[in-house]
Amino acid sequence: MTKRELLVLRVVEYISQQGRVSRTQIAHSLRLSKATVTQITRQLIDHGIASEVAEPAADVSDRTTSGRPAVPIEINPETGLLIGIDLSGSRILGVVLNMALDAHARVEFDYPLLMRSVPPLDVVISAVDGIMTTLGPRGSQVRGIGISARALNYAVGETSPLSLMDPLLNDQLTHTLQSHYGIPVAVVHNMQALLVSEMMNRPSPDLSVLIHVGSGIGGAVWLDHKPLEGAHMAAGEWGHITVDPDGPSCACGKRGCLEALYAIPQLVERIHALDESLSAWSDIVQHPDRAAVQNVVREFAQVAAQVLANVVLVLDPEEIIVHGQICDVAEVFVPEFRRRLQQYLIPRIRSTLRIVTSTAGADAAARGAASWLIGAALAEIVGASPTSATAPL
Ligand SMILES: [Zn+2]
Numbered sequence: 001m002t003k004r005e006l007l008v009l010r011v012v013e014y015i016s017q018q019g020r021v022s023r024t025q026i027a028h029s030l031r032l033s034k035a036t037v038t039q040i041t042r043q044l045i046d047h048g049i050a051s052e053v054a055e056p057a058a059d060v061s062d063r064t065t066s067g068r069p070a071v072p073i074e075i076n077p078e079t080g081l082l083i084g085i086d087l088s089g090s091r092i093l094g095v096v097l098n099m100a101l102d103a104h105a106r107v108e109f110d111y112p113l114l115m116r117s118v119p120p121l122d123v124v125i126s127a128v129d130g131i132m133t134t135l136g137p138r139g140s141q142v143r144g145i146g147i148s149a150r151a152l153n154y155a156v157g158e159t160s161p162l163s164l165m166d167p168l169l170n171d172q173l174t175h176t177l178q179s180h181y182g183i184p185v186a187v188v189h190n191m192q193a194l195l196v197s198e199m200m201n202r203p204s205p206d207l208s209v210l211i212h213v214g215s216g217i218g219g220a221v222w223l224d225h226k227p228l229e230g231a232h233m234a235a236g237e238w239g240h241i242t243v244d245p246d247g248p249s250c251a252c253g254k255r256g257c258l259e260a261l262y263a264i265p266q267l268v269e270r271i272h273a274l275d276e277s278l279s280a281w282s283d284i285v286q287h288p289d290r291a292a293v294q295n296v297v298r299e300f301a302q303v304a305a306q307v308l309a310n311v312v313l314v315l316d317p318e319e320i321i322v323h324g325q326i327c328d329v330a331e332v333f334v335p336e337f338r339r340r341l342q343q344y345l346i347p348r349i350r351s352t353l354r355i356v357t358s359t360a361g362a363d364a365a366a367r368g369a370a371s372w373l374i375g376a377a378l379a380e381i382v383g384a385s386p387t388s389a390t391a392p393l
Contacts, residue, residue, distance in 0.1 A: 001186075005375025006196070006226045007032070011040045012049070012374060013200040015075050016100035020053050022070035031203055041073055048079050049099050075100040080143040081135070084370025085127055086363070087149045088190035090215070092123075094131045095366040096142075099374075101200075106363065107134055121173055128177065144184045144373030145177060148193040148365040150216075186372050191220040191236055192227035193368030198321060198360040200371070205318045209311055210358070211238065211304065213326035216251070217259040221315065239263070241307050258307055262300045264325045270296045285328040297332045305340030312345060312353065323358035330357050 010030055015021055027037040044050035053072045077100035086093040096105040109127055124147060132139040170187045177185040195210050199222060208222040217239030221228040228235040239259035240252050247256025260266070264281055271278050275292035278284050284293055308320060320341075326333050334355060342350050358364075 001188075001196070001226055001372055002375060003224065003226050005372075007036065008040055008043070009196070009371050009374045010200060010204065011037065012044065012075060012099070013101050013371075015050060015073055016077075016102065020072040020074045022072050024070055026073075029203070044075075045073070048076060050075050077102060078141075081138065081141045082370040082373055083128065083131055083142055083145045084193075084366040084368070084372075085124070085131075085145070085147045086190065086193075086366035086369065087124070087147065088365055092127050093363060093366050094127060095363055095370055096131065096135065097367065097370045099143075101367070101371060101374075103363075103367075105131070105134055107131055120169060121176060124173060125177070125180070128181070132181075142181070142183060144186070144370075145181065146193070146369030146372040147173070147185070147187045148190040148369035149187060150190055150218075184373050186369070188369045188372050189220070189227075189229070189233050190365045190369075191218045192229065193365045193372060194323065194360060195220040195222055195227050195321075196368035196371055197364035198323070198358055201359055207315060207317045208319050208321060209236070209308070209315060209317045210321040210323055211308060212324040213262070213304075213322070214264055214324035216263050219311075221317075223315075238307055238311055241310075243303055243307065258303065262303060267296055267300060281325060281328070288329050288332050293329065294332055297326075297329050298336045301333050301336035302340045305337050305344060308337075309341055309344035312341070312349060316349060317353070319354035319356055321356055321358050323360065323364075327357045 011026060011032075014026055014030055018025070023034065023037045023041055026032070026041070027034045030037075041050060045052065050073050053074050077098040079099045081104055082097045082099075082101075084095045084097065086095075092109040092111060094105075094107045094109070095103055098104045107130065109130055112123060128145060132142070135142070174185045174187060191210065191212060194212065198210065199208075204225045205222065206224065210220045210222070212218045212220075219236035219238045221236045230236075240250065240254065240257045242254065242256050243258050243261060244256035248260045249255050250257040250260035252259075268279075268281050268284065271284055271292045274295065275290055278287060278290065278292060287293060288297075311317075312320070322330070322334065322337070334357065338355050341353070341355070345353065
C-alpha cells in the first residue's frame with residue numbers, strides 16, 4: 001500500500017463517518033494540508049466516488065479563506081464494492097464494503113474438512129466465488145479483493161488457517177484471481193490489515209506499534225502513516241521473540257517464543273491449572289479478580305513489557321496499541337504492562353509513551369484488507385492500469 005493510497009482511504013473513511021463535511025474540516029481533523037485534501041477530494045469527485053453537496057455547511061465559521069461558505073462533500077456509497085477476506089481466524093471471514101467503507105455484507109465459511117488435501121489457491125477461489133454468489137448481480141460492482149493472511153502456516157490439525165505470505169503462492173494467487181475476476185487483488189499480512197482498520201478511526205500518529213494477543217501473538221508497525229511491510233512481509237513479529245530458549249515448541253518451528261508461552265490458549269491452560277473452576281476464556285473474563293487470573297495475566301504483562309520495551313527502545317514510537325482477546329482483561333493486563341514498561345524504559349521515553357487499547361473489532365483484518373485496495377480501485381474505475389496490485393509484494 002502506498003502512502004498516497006492510504007491518504008485517499010483515510011479521507012474516504014472520514015467523510016463517510018461525518019456524512020457531509022467540508023475540505024477545511026477534513027484537513028483540520030486528519031492533520032493534512034488543505035492542498036492535499038483539495039487534490040484528493042478532486043480525484044474522488046472526478047471518479048464519482050464523492051460529490052459536492054448543494055447547500056452550504058451548517059457551521060458558518062467553516063468558510064474558505066475568501067469568506068465563501070465551504071461546500072460540503074459526501075461519499076456516493078453505491079459507486080462500487082470492495083471484498084475483504086480474512087484467512088487468519090478459525091473460519092474464513094468475508095466482508096463486502098461499499099465505497100463509504102460501510103459493510104454491505106458479511107459471510108463466514110468453514111475451511112474444507114480435509115484442508116491438507118486442498119490446494120490453498122482453491123480454498124481462496126471458492127471463498128471469493130461464494131461471496132460473489134451472495135452478491136448476485138451486484139458482483140459486477142466489485143472493484144477489488146483484499147486478502148488478509150497470517151505470515152506463518154499453522155499446520156496444526158486438518159482445518160488450519162492458511163498462510164499466503166509465501167512469495168510464490170502469493171504471486172500465483174494474485175495473478176489467478178486478477179485474471180479470473182479482472183480486478184485488483186492484494187494479499188496483506190493480517191496484522192498490517194488490522195492496523196489499517198485501527199488507524200481509520202483517529203488521527204494517524206507518525207510512529208506507533210501494535211501488539212495483538214489472541215489465538216497467537218502478533219504485531220505491526222505504523223511508520224510514516226502506513227504499515228511497515230518489511231523485507232519479508234514480517235515486520236512486527238514480536239510474538240516470535242524468544243523469551244525462554246528451553247521453552248515449549250512454537251508453530252514457527254522454534255522453541256520458547258512469546259506466543260508459544262502466552263497466547264490466549266496457553267493463558268487459559270495456566271489459569272485452569274491454578275483454578276479448576278475456570279476452563280475457558282469466556283469464564284476467565286467473567287472473573288478478572290480471581291487470584292489465578294491476576295497471577296497469570298500479570299506474569300504475561302511483565303514478559304510482554306520486557307519484549308515491547310526492547311521494541312520501543314529500537315523504534316521510539318508514540319504509542320503501543322493493545323489488541324485482541326487480552327483486552328477482555330484489560331483492567332488486569334494494562335496497569336501491570338504499563339508499570340513494567342516504566343521500569344524497563346529510559347526516562348525520556350517513559351514519561352510520554354501512550355498505551356491504548358484498540359477500538360478495531362473482530363472483523364478489522366477483513367475490513368483492512370478490503371480497504372487496502374481503494375487506491376488501486378480508484379485507478380481501475382478510471383480505466384488506468386492498477387499500480388499497487390501489480391507491484392511485487
Ligand atoms: Zn515462534
